[in-house]
Amino acid sequence: MEAVAGQVAWSASPWRGGESRDWKAESLANLGSSRWCKGPGAGAIRPELREAAPAREAALLGGPHHLSPASADMLLLKKQTEDISSIYDIRGRLGSGAFSEVLLAQERGSAHLVALKCIPKKALRGKEALVENEIAVLRRISHPNIVALEDVHESPSHLYLAMELVTGGELFDRIMERGSYTEKDASHLVGQVLGAVSYLHSLGIVHRDLKPENLLYATPFEDSKIMVSDFGLSKIQAGNMLGTACGTPGYVAPELLEQKPYGKAVDVWALGVISYILLCGYPPFYDESDPELFSQILRASYEFDSPFWDDISESAKDFIRHLLERDPQKRFTCQQALQHLWISGDTAFDRDILGSVSEQIQKNFARTHWKRAFNATSFLRHIRKLGQSPEGERASEQGMARHSHSGLRAGQTLKW
Structure with missing residues (x-):
């Protein structure tokens, strides 16, 4: 492998x-x-x-x-x-x-x-x-x-x-410009990206930095295909490339944070994060505290929050669970994901979710702190000093607060 x-x-x-x-x-x-x-x-x-x-x-x-x-x-x-x-x-x-x-x-x-x-x-x-x-x-x-x-x-x-040259713009921008947006639309988008990443994997290539910003539309037209970009030269580092892994913190897989050997499964995890965002407009893992963000990822700790997921199919949630599987050996491959009924079948709902998704995208991705630079090595040293295992559940109540959406269940207003 x-x-x-x-x-x-x-x-x-x-x-x-x-x-x-x-x-x-x-x-x-x-x-x-x-x-x-x-x-x-x-x-x-x-x-x-x-x-x-x-x-x-x-x-x-x-x-x-x-x-x-x-x-x-x-x-x-x-x-x-x-x-x-x-x-x-x-x-x-x-x-x-x-x-x-x-x-x-x-x-x-x-x-x-x-x-x-x-x-x-x-x-x-x-x-x-x-x-x-x-x-x-x-x-x-x-x-x-x-x-x-x-x-x-x-x-x-x-x-x-x-x-x-692709001219259709970024994924989030296009969703915001739509007149309607459904779970079926999200399924179609994810299916296209899965096909491209599966092809890369068949050549032994791991993208390592899949995220919405790297998914671009080929043309400005409504029926435009989606394109995967930003791999290859962008991953050449000053130093030994074999010892360097590129990525964006909110999308990286647990095994990468643990600095374990990793492979194609990290792309599948990132696609799970992207799929989650496409259905609700906010990320599955988020915290203002850097160590807590990493801790959530290491524990694969996320939820299908109400009311944002109330109108999303169980098939979609099952699909995401298979992609956000903490164990890379149990995680779906791209081929398995392509065969899931949410992609290959007719289980995706057709009701319009544009209002909710676009509102959350505006709240959660208009600021750049979700994509800041992080140092995983420093984080691992930090949790070891606290006597924690990366998979551990120990943390203070203040440090363990989930991303802002969990506050909505307590009747609080989401403000970023």
Whole structure:
């Protein structure tokens, strides 16, 4: 089984505005991801330029990808250029990370637009082999629900990744703009993401940072498909990549917090968190106290709070329980999740839940503290000093207060 262990790096990315970047424990510098995929709705989108993906040849993300010399030469091909402006007309800036900038670029001689990720070579010193491994993996990926790498260019000073430009916006924004939203809509969304992640897993790739911000709509149209983004280069750390795991605290699985070897099951856990949010508008794990947030995750302590879950089907709740299973050996795989009746059958309710869900999204995700940078190593030291096991139930009443929604059952108003 694939496994990655070691230091933990959290991704902090505000839902609205700001930068999105990965933060390494001990504050080491890294190569940040960026919100480059949220582009303008204008411009021609060329048919996908994706190479065929040979099955199961890519190794676990974060380790060496074993390719034949011929395959490696093809997959790592970088087009040389003295000046990127001879290939693309730069139309604007889409975002930036710690050591990269993402530009809206138009291919000269055509109307084709791309998201051009520009990485200074000086930021890659000592990590060249890791970068090439990740480019090889990105070139092998070919799935309709995954943002594609279209081309790679190299100048004397920069590496340029021309990524498929998606223009439909982020998941939460689109839900808020809908006229209606049902459990069936949520089931359809989750099914698309499951299909994409199952494909990645079949290649031995673990995304490791699934969250709503990384789920983007391909077009502004109502029938647009959902796309998975932000994996690959965004996970190359300054240091040993095998010893670093990327993620966002509210979405990480218990085994990652415990710094145990982990694999594909961490993506399934994150999909459980996303599914939960899509049905109620707030996260299953939340606390203003960093240690308590981690404690909730380590205990898989969450509830289907009334009244927010009163109109949600038992099938949906059963589906989420299988994804938010604390034991990764018992947790559903993507294939098992795809076969659950809430995804494959007709058990999802069709009543409109937009009002409740959109209200909670506004309350719970308009602020960035839910996605702050955390240090899991510090937390583990903290609970050991208290004499607690990570799975333990001990804590003070003040420290063990669940997220704000539990207060609603006592008749209190939810205020953030």
